[in-house]
Amino acid sequence: MSQSQGVDPAKLAAARAAVAMVEDGMRLGLGTGSTAAIMVRELAARVAAEGLTLRCAATSRATAELAESLGLRIETLDQIGWLDLTIDGADEVDPHLHLVKGGGAAHLREKVVAAASDRMVVVADPAKVVETLGAFPLPVEVLEFGFETTRKLIRRALEAQDLGECDVLQRLRGSDPVITDEGNLILDLHLARIEDPVALARALSAIPGVVEHGLFLGMCDLAIIGREDGSVIELARNDIDADMLAQEGE
Numbered sequence: 001m002s003q004s005q006g007v008d009p010a011k012l013a014a015a016r017a018a019v020a021m022v023e024d025g026m027r028l029g030l031g032t033g034s035t036a037a038i039m040v041r042e043l044a045a046r047v048a049a050e051g052l053t054l055r056c057a058a059t060s061r062a063t064a065e066l067a068e069s070l071g072l073r074i075e076t077l078d079q080i081g082w083l084d085l086t087i088d089g090a091d092e093v094d095p096h097l098h099l100v101k102g103g104g105a106a107h108l109r110e111k112v113v114a115a116a117s118d119r120m121v122v123v124a125d126p127a128k129v130v131e132t133l134g135a136f137p138l139p140v141e142v143l144e145f146g147f148e149t150t151r152k153l154i155r156r157a158l159e160a161q162d163l164g165e166c167d168v169l170q171r172l173r174g175s176d177p178v179i180t181d182e183g184n185l186i187l188d189l190h191l192a193r194i195e196d197p198v199a200l201a202r203a204l205s206a207i208p209g210v211v212e213h214g215l216f217l218g219m220c221d222l223a224i225i226g227r228e229d230g231s232v233i234e235l236a237r238n239d240i241d242a243d244m245l246a247q248e249g250e
């Protein structure tokens, strides 16, 4: 299709395999991040070549702008109502297809869109596949109002889960706070390992100033992991085995 020069071959392979799943007439959610951006370019090229009729909702302003610049029409989620398929990237994917997302500060809209989709397919490179979530700092979108109080409550929740030693750092771009598309702030939780993502998700969601955390549990149906040689591995839940992890760690 359209792109390939200078594009990460593993991300491109994953993006192409996901775009091959798109059928005429589908209602699609378009993810955010570098892999999702490659997917959007591949999708736009397919639409142009085959004249597909699609309805698309974007998970961020950045994705909406990219898609529209490539000729894809973006509608709001409410205009479309429900989606057949969302294709998005991830920062980490574990053997249960639990995800950490939000490296691009878009996990709030990404979660809303994924929750309104029949299927969520993740596109990623092998570095994203982990046995245990947590090496990637967990993004938490929080309200500006009471920001320090919310940070304190998050620290308390982490202490209750024996994660009290971890840094809880505000995400900055240069010296300015990162502001999300919804006008909120991001705290990154440097946890190293998340032994019990379900318990952590529950504890974070119970804090009023937390708008949304980056744990996506039980939402992803399929992860397409691209490889440098252009091949892909498709992982349904519990398919990520020790062999693959060992191989990718070499």
Ligand SMILES: O=C(CO)[C@H](O)[C@H](O)COP(=O)(O)O
Pocket: 031, 032, 033, 034, 035, 036, 088, 089, 090, 091, 100, 101, 102, 103, 104, 105, 106, 107, 110
């Ligand atoms: O969750 C996300 C944005 O909020 C991205 O999907 C995630 O950060 C992966 O991005 P990339 O494909 O650039 O590695």
